[in-house]
Amino acid sequence: MATDNNRFQAIISHCKEYGFIFPSSEIYDGLGAVYDYGQWGSELKKNIKDHWWKSMVQMHENIVGIDAAIFMHPTTWKASGHVDNFSDPMIDNKDSNKRYRVDHLIEAKADELEKEGQQEQSEILLKEMDTLLAANDFDGLKTLIENNKINCSVSNTCNWTDVRQFNLMFSTEFGAVSSEEEENKIYLRPETAQGIFVNFLNVQKTGRMKIPFGIAQIGKAFRNEIVARQFIFRMREFEQMEMQFFIRPGTQKQWYEHWKAERMKWHLGLGIPAEKYRFHDHVKLAHYADAACDIEYDFPIGFKEVEGIHSRTDFDLKNHQEYSKKKLQYFDNDIDPATGKPFGNYIPYVVETSIGVDRTVMMILSEAYEEQDLSTDEKKDSRVVLKFPARFAPIKLAILPLVKKDGLPEIARTIMEDCMGHFRCFYEEKDTIGKRYRRMDAIGTPFCVTVDHQSKEDNTVTIRYRDTMLQERIPIDKIREIVLKAI
């Protein structure tokens, strides 16, 4: 793992040095677990998103996309379970460094008291806890723990930190006038999915969508992380590409398996070998799921989750229906072969595929990054090359006059004019040709064409391939076609 970690660090350095990814607000010492995409990183990321969108939306007649706002009505997060499940006061034991939810800790003590026959004591304890929790009285909660001599089960001591609130969600104030009032508080979405659920009927009706159908979305989400490390793998502000697939109740198992297989096919289609992937089935399921798994990729830091496939049941739509008092149901006219009657009215079940954009970027980078030793007997030589699939490369084509005189730049410029409207090109006339090739390797440009004196005679150039470093002579008017075919 030690060398793998070096590889991981090398990739991070390379990303910064070659304009892919910078730490956020670096001139102010950075902002924890937030990163900015630079000139080439943003191109790479955009290409990945475009590819996903194309394969999920464009290639499926029954899937459409939306772009919901990041701000949502606060009740959304009550309905989704995010408020209740992820904003509990926590406390750490200083000796064992074990972290507990305060309510769990106290409830366990109450259970214990009850078992010992101290029914009354137990009830008093729980009642006090409820009062303090309702009042957000953290000092009081700590005192309660200490007074009742509640020990950590690992260290068996009562040496506790202060009670702190763990907030999964970022909150902000809605409205220009600042106020202490709670009702002005709204959250930055911690997942994009809810924007799809609250628009379920809008899309279904206006798009005349028939079950089974999907709604896709690419967008930012925000979560406070307990530990924030590992580069862009775990960020506070991140981007998701997800699709919620609405289905008949009872068919969830079959669709879950379908999307598991489909999504893995997509991953293998990136040119990444199968042994770099594995499924990881969730044993402990989130509050909304009846089956869930991750697709994990073998990063330099080990196998880690890139994508999640969840069978979310009707949890979300059912809760939104309850909280909003609006019917979120689908009328299914199709005939059920089992009964000979229409399926009728129901809240659809949902299978979700959710892939992290930033994690995919990191996966593509990890897969592409290669340090090569090109030494011969005469001379030591090496290069760093990013072997991106051509469709993801930030720059598709570099156009290089061999020397910057004798009319060569002029010819190169006409090639530039011809190609720049079709894909990202880069023109460069500085330095020796070898140096320019290597610079392009470092940012993963798949093709370089070089204009030389022969170009003036017969309108040909040499095209040089990034991965093999081989060159061949091609007519100038074929360049565009060759690159377009590859991307």
Add this chain to the structure above:
RNA sequence: GCGGAAGUAGCUCACCUGGUAGAGCGACAGCUUCCCAAGCUGUAGGUAGCGGGUUCGAGUCCCGUCUUCCGCUCCA
């Protein structure tokens, strides 16, 4: 959160036991060059993370602080 290490030019690093900062690469300008980095000339770039202390004098010693990396913990 705890423990360890490190923070000097864009990058990698040097300055040994305190005396007012240097190299290579890179960048830029030019020369040379007819196909794979490290040929020649020139230029720019650092108040040594930040704050304080000791000292005649600190990058170099001491304290604090911030950031990063490694390990443990945590991971909804």
